[in-house]
Amino acid sequence: MAELTAEEKKWVKQMNALLKKCPSKRIGFYTIGDNDIGLYDIDHQDAIDAADRDLVRGLNYTGHGFAETIVFPGPVNGVCG
Template identity: 45%
Template sequence: MTKPLTRAETAWLVALQAMLDKPPSRRLGFYTTGDRDVAVYDLSKEDQINETLDTAHVEFCGAVDRHDARLGRLRFPAPVHSTSG
């Protein structure tokens, strides 16, 4: 059985979620490849990125780079697994 969150863990998650709920703009998009990093990209280029995904043989991160849309990264203290479903 998994132990419940500590008070400190709960407070950290609540504070993190509160910050994520108030982005400074609608431009910030995010993705991960399954490591500790979450990439930040320019969401205003989403249509161009999706068109590249439909027409070129590249992964999402390659399409982001092709459109010079990468803005930065967030480094998490543990892996952020990339799954579907």
């Protein structure tokens, strides 16, 4: 497995600490495989799913996506586990 440098490990630790400080439980996250992480209101998940099983299309139909994004310094690949 590849190893991060000490500086990179410090950055990851700081990012995770910052993300834990999110003041809300209603923000959902998604990516379509670019540098941005999209944000949406998971309080409306049922309406989003009912509009379209594809999350992005469902968000477009319902308007429950937030305009703000989290932008990373490199690509965030969207993969299924």
